[in-house]
Amino acid sequence: xxxxxxxxxxxxxxxxxxxxxxxxxxxxxxxxxxxxxxxxxxxxxxxxxxxxxxxxxxxxxxxxxxxxxxxxxxxxxxxxxxxxxxxxxxxxxxxxxxxxxxxxxxxxxxxxxxxxxxxxxxxxxxxxxxxxxxxxxxxxxxxxxxxxxxxxxxxxxxxxxxxxxxxxxxxxxxxxxxxxxxxxxxxxxxxxxxxxxxxxxxxxxxxxxxxxxxxxxxxxxxxxxxxxxxxxxxxxxxxxxxxxxxx
Amino acid sequence: xxxxxxxxxxxxxxxxxxxxxxxxxxxxxxxxxxxxxxxxxxxxxxxxxxxxxxxx
Numbered sequence: 276x277x278x279x280x281x282x283x284x285x286x287x288x289x290x291x292x293x294x295x296x297x298x299x300x301x302x303x304x305x306x307x308x309x310x311x312x313x314x315x316x317x318x319x320x321x322x323x324x325x326x327x328x329x330x331x332x333x334x335x336x337x338x339x340x341x342x343x344x345x346x347x348x349x350x351x352x353x354x355x356x357x358x359x360x361x362x363x364x365x366x367x368x369x370x371x372x373x374x375x376x377x378x379x380x381x382x383x384x385x386x387x388x389x390x391x392x393x394x395x396x397x398x399x400x401x402x403x404x405x406x407x408x409x410x411x412x413x414x415x416x417x418x419x420x421x422x423x424x425x426x427x428x429x430x431x432x433x434x435x436x437x438x439x440x441x442x443x444x445x446x447x448x449x450x451x452x453x454x455x456x457x458x459x460x461x462x463x464x465x466x467x468x469x470x471x472x473x474x475x476x477x478x479x480x481x482x483x484x485x486x487x488x489x490x491x492x493x494x495x496x497x498x499x500x501x502x503x504x505x506x507x508x509x510x511x512x513x514x515x516x517x518x519x520x521x522x
Numbered sequence: 523x524x525x526x527x528x529x530x531x532x533x534x535x536x537x538x539x540x541x542x543x544x545x546x547x548x549x550x551x552x553x554x555x556x557x558x559x560x561x562x563x564x565x566x567x568x569x570x571x572x573x574x575x576x577x578x
Contacts, residue, residue, distance in 0.1 A: 318523075324523045324528065325528045325531060327523070327532050331535055331536060370549075374546050378538070382535040382539065385531045385535045385538075386531070388531060389531050495550055498550060498553045498554050501561055502553075505557055505561050505564065507571060508561070511571065515569070
C-alpha cells in the first residue's frame with residue numbers, strides 16, 4: 276500500500292480525490308458531535324456546564340499524541356525504508372500536531388482555572404504535554420535549519436524518535452505519579468467510566484477531528500511535494516543562468 | 523448555559539479552538555496557492571526537469 280504511493284504523482288492524484296471527501300466527512304461528524312455535546316449531553320453533576328470544554332480538550336489531547344505517533348512512524352520510514360514520501364509526511368504533520376497540542380494546553384488551562392482554581396500546575400500530565408509541545412517546536416525549528424530537505428528529514432527523524440519516549444510518559448503520567456489531572460476515563464482497562472450520554476458526542480467529535488486532521492495532513496503533504504518541485508526547478512533555472520545563454 | 527458563572531471559560535475555549543482551526547486551514551490553503559503559482563511561473567518560463575520522473 277505504502278509503495279503504491281511512493282510515486283509523488285500517484286500520491287497527488289490520490290490526494291486530489293481524497294482530501295474533499297475526508298474533509299467533508301470530518302466536518303459532518305464534528306458538527307454532529309458538537310451539536311450533541313451542547314444540545315443533548317447533560318451538565319456534569321460536579322463541574323456543571325464547564326464539562327463542555329471536555330468535547331474540544333480531550334480530542335485535541337488525543338490528536339496531539341496521534342500526530343506525534345504518525346510523525347514517529349514516518350520517521351522510521353525515512354531512516355529505515357527511505358520511503359520517498361516518509362519525510363514529506365513527517366514534515367507535513369509537525370505543525371498540525373503542534374497546533375493540537377497548543378489547543379490541548381490552552382483549553383486545559385481554561386478548564387483548570389474554574390475547576391482547580393489555577394491556570395497551571397507543574398504536575399506530571401501537564402508538564403509532559405508541555406514537553407510534547409516544546410518537542411514539536413524543536414522539530415519545526417530543525418526542519419527550517421537545513422536548506423536540503425533530505426538532510427533536514429534525517430535530522431528531524433532522529434529527533435522525533437528520541438522524543439517519542441515522551442508519548443508513554445504523557446499517557447501513563449496520571450498512573451505513575453500523583454497528579455491533579457484526573458486519570459484516564461475513556462481508554463482504560465475495564466472500559467470507559469464516562470456516561471454514554473457524554474461518551475458518544477465525545478467520540479463523534481474525536482473521529483470527526485481525526486478525519487479533519489488526516490485531510491489537513493494530506494493537503495500539507497501535497498504542499499510539501501509542490502515546494503520541493505519548486506526548489507528543484509529553481510535550482511535548474513539557477514544553474515542554467517550561471518552557464519550563460521550559449522550553454 | 524449562558525447563565526453559568528463559568529460561561530466565559532467555555533466560550534473562550536471554543537473561540538480559541540476556532541481560531542486555531544481557521545489559522546491552520548488558511549495557512550495550508552495559502553501555501554498551496556503560493557506553491558502552485560510559483561510552479562506555474564517557473565514552468566511558463568521554460569524551466570523543465572531533465573526527466574519526466576518525479577524527483578523530490
